[in-house]
Amino acid sequence: MKTIIETKRCYLxxxxxxxxQHFYDLNTDKEVIKYTGDVAFQNVQEARSFLENYHQYxxxxxxxxxxxxxxxxEFLGWCGLKFSPDDNETDLGFRFFRKYxxxxxxxxxxxxxxxxxxxxxxxxxxxxxxxxANTASIRVLEKVGMSFVGKFEFDLHxxxxxxxEKK
Numbered sequence: 001m002k003t004i005i006e007t008k009r010c011y012l013x014x015x016x017x018x019x020x021q022h023f024y025d026l027n028t029d030k031e032v033i034k035y036t037g038d039v040a041f042q043n044v045q046e047a048r049s050f051l052e053n054y055h056q057y058x059x060x061x062x063x064x065x066x067x068x069x070x071x072x073x074e075f076l077g078w079c080g081l082k083f084s085p086d087d088n089e090t091d092l093g094f095r096f097f098r099k100y101x102x103x104x105x106x107x108x109x110x111x112x113x114x115x116x117x118x119x120x121x122x123x124x125x126x127x128x129x130x131x132x133a134n135t136a137s138i139r140v141l142e143k144v145g146m147s148f149v150g151k152f153e154f155d156l157h158x159x160x161x162x163x164x165e166k167k
Contacts, residue, residue, distance in 0.1 A: 002014070004116070010076065016051070016066070023047040035134035035137065062116075064081070076105055080092075081113055094137075110140055111143075114145070125165045127149075146164045
């Protein structure tokens with residue numbers, strides 16, 4: 001698969017149905033999906049079906065991307081941009097296997113996605129949402145330069161909205 005973004009330690013590429021096992025494993029970790037509002041996939045086939053029906057790239061020219069470690073080729077998680085036609089905005093999101101938490105991968109790849117969004121996609125604003133209790137994700141949003149906008153309801157929880165605008 002073609003590399004979309006390259007960082008110091010990783011490259012980001014489009015999802016493939018071959019990522020189904022990784023997606024299944026990632027979403028079955030209760031700690032990983034604790035603050036997402038998502039439910040775990042029932043099996044690998046359900047994860048494969050999700051990937052087969054992931055059409056963000058075709059519809060909008062970008063989406064979430066698989067994060068692959070350059071040296072090991074290991075699937076670390078995903079990070080990327082997602083266009084929401086209902087809100088007419090692009091959202092930054094990320095999710096990593098727990099063993100890669102607190103190592104800077106989310107910040108490194110999120111920053112690269114913002115740069116890509118502004119410089120390659122010519123976006124003028126990118127938002128980030130998190131449950132208020134998800135302090136780790138909020139810290140990443142702040143580290144990549146996003147500013148707090150306000151609070152909202154996030155899947156029946158208190159949520160926070162952050163944004164960054166192109167300079």
